[in-house]
Amino acid sequence: MGKAVAIIGTGQTKHGRRNDVSYPELVREAVKAALEDAGLTPKDIEGVVSGTMPSMMEGISDTHLYFADAICEVGKPVLKVETCGSTGQSIAHCGFYWVASGAADIVLVVGSEKMFEGDGQATMSTVADPWFLKPFSAGAPGVFTMQAMEWMHRFNIPEDKAREAAALISLTNHDNALNNPFAHIKITMTIEDAKNAFIITYPVRLLDVCPTSDGACAVIFASEEKAKKICKKPAWIKGVGFRGEEYFLGESNKSIWPSATEAAKHAYEQAGIKNPLKELDVAEVYNPFTYQEMIFYECFGFCPRGEGPDYVLKGTFTMKGELPCDPSGGVLCTNPIGASGLIRLAEAALQVTGKAGARQIDGAKLALSHAMGGIDQFNGVTIVGADL
Amino acid sequence: MRKMAIAQFAQSAGVESKENLMDFTYRISKEVLDKAGLKRSEVGCVVIASSDIFHSGLSCANAIDWDGAGAFMVEGTRAEDSMFAFIYACMRIMSGHFDTVLVTSIVKGSENPENDTLTGFFADPFYMRPLGINETTAAAMQMREYMQRCNITEEQCAKVVVKNLGNALFNPYAHVRKRVTVDDVLNSDVVSDPLKALECAPKSEGVASILLAAEDKAKKLTDKPVWVKGFGTSMDHFNLGDRDLLNGQLKIAAGRAYKMAGIRNPKKEIDVAEICEPYAFQELLWCEKLGLCGDGEGGKLIDSGVTQMHGASPVNPSGGVLAMNPYVSRGLYRLIESAMQISGSAGGHQVDKKVKTALAHGTHGFAGQCHSLVILEG
Numbered sequence: 001m002g003k004a005v006a007i008i009g010t011g012q013t014k015h016g017r018r019n020d021v022s023y024p025e026l027v028r029e030a031v032k033a034a035l036e037d038a039g040l041t042p043k044d045i046e047g048v049v050s051g052t053m054p055s056m057m058e059g060i061s062d063t064h065l066y067f068a069d070a071i072c073e074v075g076k077p078v079l080k081v082e083t084c085g086s087t088g089q090s091i092a093h094c095g096f097y098w099v100a101s102g103a104a105d106i107v108l109v110v111g112s113e114k115m116f117e118g119d120g121q122a123t124m125s126t127v128a129d130p131w132f133l134k135p136f137s138a139g140a141p142g143v144f145t146m147q148a149m150e151w152m153h154r155f156n157i158p159e160d161k162a163r164e165a166a167a168l169i170s171l172t173n174h175d176n177a178l179n180n181p182f183a184h185i186k187i188t189m190t191i192e193d194a195k196n197a198f199i200i201t202y203p204v205r206l207l208d209v210c211p212t213s214d215g216a217c218a219v220i221f222a223s224e225e226k227a228k229k230i231c232k233k234p235a236w237i238k239g240v241g242f243r244g245e246e247y248f249l250g251e252s253n254k255s256i257w258p259s260a261t262e263a264a265k266h267a268y269e270q271a272g273i274k275n276p277l278k279e280l281d282v283a284e285v286y287n288p289f290t291y292q293e294m295i296f297y298e299c300f301g302f303c304p305r306g307e308g309p310d311y312v313l314k315g316t317f318t319m320k321g322e323l324p325c326d327p328s329g330g331v332l333c334t335n336p337i338g339a340s341g342l343i344r345l346a347e348a349a350l351q352v353t354g355k356a357g358a359r360q361i362d363g364a365k366l367a368l369s370h371a372m373g374g375i376d377q378f379n380g381v382t383i384v385g386a387d388l
Numbered sequence: 389m390r391k392m393a394i395a396q397f398a399q400s401a402g403v404e405s406k407e408n409l410m411d412f413t414y415r416i417s418k419e420v421l422d423k424a425g426l427k428r429s430e431v432g433c434v435v436i437a438s439s440d441i442f443h444s445g446l447s448c449a450n451a452i453d454w455d456g457a458g459a460f461m462v463e464g465t466r467a468e469d470s471m472f473a474f475i476y477a478c479m480r481i482m483s484g485h486f487d488t489v490l491v492t493s494i495v496k497g498s499e500n501p502e503n504d505t506l507t508g509f510f511a512d513p514f515y516m517r518p519l520g521i522n523e524t525t526a527a528a529m530q531m532r533e534y535m536q537r538c539n540i541t542e543e544q545c546a547k548v549v550v551k552n553l554g555n556a557l558f559n560p561y562a563h564v565r566k567r568v569t570v571d572d573v574l575n576s577d578v579v580s581d582p583l584k585a586l587e588c589a590p591k592s593e594g595v596a597s598i599l600l601a602a603e604d605k606a607k608k609l610t611d612k613p614v615w616v617k618g619f620g621t622s623m624d625h626f627n628l629g630d631r632d633l634l635n636g637q638l639k640i641a642a643g644r645a646y647k648m649a650g651i652r653n654p655k656k657e658i659d660v661a662e663i664c665e666p667y668a669f670q671e672l673l674w675c676e677k678l679g680l681c682g683d684g685e686g687g688k689l690i691d692s693g694v695t696q697m698h699g700a701s702p703v704n705p706s707g708g709v710l711a712m713n714p715y716v717s718r719g720l721y722r723l724i725e726s727a728m729q730i731s732g733s734a735g736g737h738q739v740d741k742k743v744k745t746a747l748a749h750g751t752h753g754f755a756g757q758c759h760s761l762v763i764l765e766g
Contacts, residue, residue, distance in 0.1 A: 054447030055447070066512055076622065079467060084451060097476070098476075101478075124447070243461055258461060266463065
């Protein structure tokens with residue numbers, strides 16, 4: 001079904017506080033890196049997809065207009081796709097379907113955010129409607145905390161155990177980020193630091209939370225024919241899935257998070273994955289909050305429901321574990337939102353093509369990448385593999 | 389290419405609605421599914437079109453739109469413009485991964501500030517925004533250049549308004565429905581010289597929905613499938629000063645769509661065109677670039693009367709964007725009107741001639757920075 005599609009190049013900026021460049025210059029940096037990685041020039045690109053978080057993040061709307069020159073759009077077919085935090089995965093899916101449709105052979109996909117030019121938490125509060133949701137949601141942490149509490153109580157997970165596991169996730173990600181030249185937050189820390197960090201919203205503490213970052217990511221998709229011609233080692237798209245659930249939080253069951261569960265299931269079906277823990281070699285999970293990472297493990301079938309903390313404490317998801325998660329340091333250490341989901345895919349592609357440097361998982365052949373968005377509402381998954 | 393067709397469609401009126409965003413979205417999306425006899429869960433995927441900036445003061449437009457558009461736990465996504473959404477939906481069908489896609493576009497203009505308060509946010513904050521550049525001021529510069537370089541008169545531009553608002557009198561969904569004369573247009577307030585108030589599109593409500601289906605499926609969902617023959621988009625430079633405002637990207641976007649649809653002589657082969665003209669003169673300029681008349685002949689085109697509803701090449705029988713401007717949805721409205729003309733269901737605004745091939749066009753950005761078009765066929 002559909003034509004085979006591959007990733008033939010990826011590019012990322014150095015993420016962090018980037019006062020040294022303008023917003024278009026920032027995205028250009030990622031595009032240039034992706035083109036160099038693929039050995040292409042702008043004229044080889046047949047279509048461009050771009051996306052960011054809400055307009056008010058940087059106070060510029062419809063940024064595909066603003067970036068026209070920076071991301072090689074001029075004179076080319078373009079599409080603009082956005083689904084809040086899950087934008088990175090949604091634009092990747094657009095690149096995938098574009099090539100799979102046969103309408104283009106090489107499509108450039110670009111995601112970006114320059115969060116130090118705006119107020120991220122204020123912007124995110126405008127996702128909630130002014131009457132029913134806004135009074136409960138001050139930025140992102142409030143929403144994710146409610147979900148963490150719901151999950152712990154639904155599965156009778158002792159708060160201490162979840163706390164311990166969350167601290168280990170924080171440590172693992174921060175350690176991993178030290179191996180990633182693009183990562184934003186690079187600190188050495190201990191489990192105790194995570195457990196004693198100051199409270200943001202109970203039980204979430206500072207080291208459980210992602211930063212705000214400036215950054216961009218570009219990924220080049222190609223048809224089978226072109227990929228085989230241009231690229232020695234492409235990463236093949238094995239499966240994609242995206243689901244969204246209710247807008248009103250109170251109507252949904254966030255402890256089992258149906259959108260995350262079903263998006264992964266959809267992607268697994270296409271990739272022929274039955275036992276993800278065994279079959280996947282590495283996963284790049286969208287983890288802006290440590291507690292959410294554990295819920296994702298359960299939704300993605302890495303462990304049974306309610307047992308996320310047990311698996312974490314066993315070391316299942318560390319660099320040397322059975323299924324290493326976020327060897328890049330994840331969203332927890334780098335979060336330019338519109339790019340974050342695409343960075344997950346770029347990192348997964350680097351892993352299955354053996355190009356991940358110090359954060360490489362030996363022999364990785366099949367990888368999951370993911371992003372989440374909305375008011376805890378949307379999830380997108382893309383599976384990439386070393387083999388067609 | 390896998391064949392696909394518009395199977396069903398529905399649209400809201402442009403006047404202020406008392407429905408909230410969610411109910412509004414639900415009503416129109418449901419109408420399309422009911423017409424097709426489909427359950428929500430039977431749809432392959434949902435593509436929403438909405439814009440973070442034209443969205444009632446809410447960010448992440450897909451968040452609140454999701455439920456009403458029937459996308460709960462269905463594969464789906466969102467595009468920033470309705471033409472983009474439709475073209476992306478076509479790609480999803482062409483890929484073979486889906487047989488049906490529901491495309492719903494959402495704008496509730498009555499809950500938005502003035503259009504140009506919002507289009508001003510297209511401008512970069514450092515160089516353009518302090519100059520007061522927005523869609524209208526950019527269009528005014530384009531109009532001045534068009535008048536000077538191509539000898540287009542203000543009367544010719546005003547005639548577009550007379551024609552389109554005249555057509556809108558027959559379209560029950562149109563927002564602005566009043567008969568005006570060339571003098572009315574010329575005497576209306578100057579908004580941004582040389583643009584007059586009546587030459588600028590209003591700010592409208594607009595939820596529109598289309599069910600797109602692959603060939604086999606389409607034949608089961610409707611008696612009158614309207615086939616998608618081709619599409620194209622193209623993007624121009626960002627800085628106005630870097631651009632030739634009269635020779636932008638529309639010709640290139642059109643070339644892509646025509647090539648895909650096998651159209652060699654658009655003037656002859658396009659039976660009716662629905663063109664996105666937020667500013668009256670743009671209908672003339674876009675007609676030139678679409679090849680519906682020669683370069684610089686937009687003025688003669690309107691004078692000749694062929695673009696009138698009962699002329700040889702009707703343009704905007706719906707009344708166009710001048711009569712109804714739900715910013716993000718306006719592309720989908722052009723598509724729906726084209727589909728109505730092809731299927732002969734346009735009622736009072738059905739053109740006289742038999743329509744086999746129709747063109748639907750959309751644009752956004754300053755002075756047509758980005759153009760998209762779709763070719764439909766009966």
